Amino acid sequence: MATSVQRVSQQLTMADLKGKVDPDWCPGCGDFGVLAAVQKALVELRIPTYNVVTISGIGCSSNFPGYMNTYGMHTLHGRALAVATGLKLANHELTVLVTGGDGDGFGIGGNHFVHSMRRNVDLLYIVMDNQIYGLTTGQTSPTSRVGMKTKSMPFGNIEAPVNPISLALAAGATFVARGFSGEQKHLTELIKQGIEHPGFSFLDVFSPCVTYNHDNTYQWFRPRVKKLEDDSAHDPSNWMAAMEKSLLWGEEIPIGKFFERTDVSTLHGAEPVLNDGPLVHGDLNVPPDVARSFVEELM
């Protein structure tokens, strides 16, 4: 995301990023790892905490902003990206992080997900993807595999899951990556890159639900995930190659940066109204000569 990120001069610590309360996630939840990685990334990037806004929807992972010591918005189910878009356009100097789950982002928020990517809104969107609805006590999600048995589909899911990586590539996201909560260092690096990328950064994170998803566990993921960074042939500027990699699923599941391009203007960068700086710092009044011309047009 932001190209001209402001930095603090003194070193930040993990304690500077800690929110007012501790997470109430289930012990062992993958989201702990994501929270730690985000905090670590912000410490390393030295972004002033008051210039960061963490925005979420509703769900287990959407409690995220309350655990951070940044400005936060805990909005409505599925709507975090829309709120974040408005906020970023009103003050594009802010670093915007959007967090949520797979139900929030790909289910109820699917429309905003697709449109935010084609607009290239300058923010980092982290989806803690656990392939299940947790807060509502275990129903099928848009990323649940075919055959998975849940309380809402007790005889097994008969609907094909969405592929978030392919979808993001098709919708025009300019930074597309996948992380794993069990790979802290790798995840922190992806978050840092996503924050620094100018444009929409999508980061899908395998964040196992230890309570309701007994299929996609840490043990299931660990032998399967393969870092794209370890594959010297992988070229993140090659969209077609990224699309092919996104289709891999099974014994080998790629994690890492699939794709990045920086030659597309961000939404706020493309709008001349913002040339004089963020709207929030500007004068509210329309200049008198402009106001006069608006009335004269009607006469």
Next chain:
Amino acid sequence: MKQTFAIGIGGAAGQGVATPGDIFAKIFSRRGLHLNAYNAYQSIIRGGHTLLTIRTGTEKITNMGDRIDLLIPLNQDTMDRHLQLLTAGAACIYNADTIKPGPAADGVQLCPLPVSELADITRNKVAQNTLAIGAGLHMMGIGFQAPEEVLREQFKKKGEAVVAENVGVARAGYDYAAANFMAFPNPIPKTDNRYAILSGNVAMAMGGAAAGVKFYCAYPMSPSTGVLHWMAAHARKAGIMVRQVEDEIGVINMTIGAAHAGVRAMCATSGGGFALMSEGLGMSAMIETPVVVINCQRAGPSTGVPTKTEQGDLWQMLGAAFGDYPRVIAAPLDIGDCFKLIPEIFNLADRFQCPGLVLCDLLLSEGRLSVHPKDLDFNQSIDRGELITVNANGNGAQSAAATNGDYKRYKITDSGISPRAVPGVPGHIHTVATDEHMEDGVLISDEFTNPVKRRAMMEKRMRKVAGIEAAVPSPTLSGPPDADVTLIGWGSTKGVIEEACEILNEEGISANQLQIRWLVPLHGEAILDILRDSRHTIIVENNYSGQFARYLRSETSFVPDGHIRKYDGEPFMPHHIVEAVKQQLAGQTKLSVPMHEIMV
């Protein structure tokens, strides 16, 4: 009775009804006349039937009136539908080559134009329209200089040849009328006044710009789209970020996001889009981020009649979002008020950190009215309330004071208002949440549910209601205080009720009017004080079930003596109300539903 002159121009969509309408409007406006224009149309881009009514005069014109003085049917269908509406003294100008008149009332002048003789119709497809403009203007006693000037402006971009041809065609119509048609007995007057002509949508958009709106977004939906069009066309000059969004859910959430960052943010839609915004409004109230949302009502339910007017969304507005929360709801009274209301409601929304809802309707949104330029004053006082930003910037906000890290976004106060810091301000970091939260923003729903804290926060927010009530004026009665009948209306019916009262008073039935602009807060006690002394009360509204009557009863237990309602998609005309009042005073009925005589 008011001296006015009304023109009806009708035809199929795509036949160019709008252009002669614009030309007449411009000519009337430049003669210093007031005007009101209303277009009855269908949700069809080509074909169907549209009837544009333009009414003008030296006094303020508040509605389409009861009478058409000059009918210009551009096709047979329009002739067949509307000729019988004309009464003695009226005239009808039509293309004699293609249109046959039916039986007309005594004293109606039929003015056939031999279009193919007067103009080269192979070259000029809209020659009949231009000929009719010329002929009509002669009959109204307007010199040819006026249309020449306006046609020149209209076709300037197409080159001198096109200008000359159109002026020539208009001249042919003008001269033909001079030789063959009888002029109207009273020539159209002239004054030294100058008015702006605008729609309610343009007025609300401009009102937003005057209020300091810096973020506007929308999903296109009739009849609210005109707000988006003005905003988009003027965004760069006015420094407003304007976005078209994927749906109205996105719209309300983006608006809230921008408002939360600290700018004034607004959006507009119609009933269907407003339904999608309901959950978002609750968020605005819960996180205490002020936004202004405009609902331009159209005839519902569901897709309903997308191009027709109704006051049918009152209860949707009252019931929007779940739970109890403070908000302001206002219905603009006329097109000038569409402008004036927006800065007012923004000041209230900002002061009380709650949603401000504007309940407009198609009649005002798409109607056009002459407004004095001084009533479009951009120099509005802006009150941003207890807002804390990085720099005050002359926007009425406070700049950030030093804190000891004890800033509480939802600090419990007597007024219920807590100082609002926006993201980016050092020392004021907090999280806002749609979950119930404590003073510092921390959720009480997940961490531990605490009935005492929940109650305290609910009461904090709802304490704002008393402040809002004190900040909003209560309604007043207009007209003779001791009248035979009191007509109660809300929002856009102001003008037509006013004219009905004038007619009733002239006919010896004294009538006064109580028009409601602020729906929430309603000021029920003040309304009761007024109505207690009324001899006969009638509520006039553009819906089936008497939505305002039911609301007034629910808030005050007041039951009126009668109702006048209309839900056919068309607005009231003055005589609808006058006749209904007479019937009700004679004890014939308590519920009148006037028939709309114009078949559009």
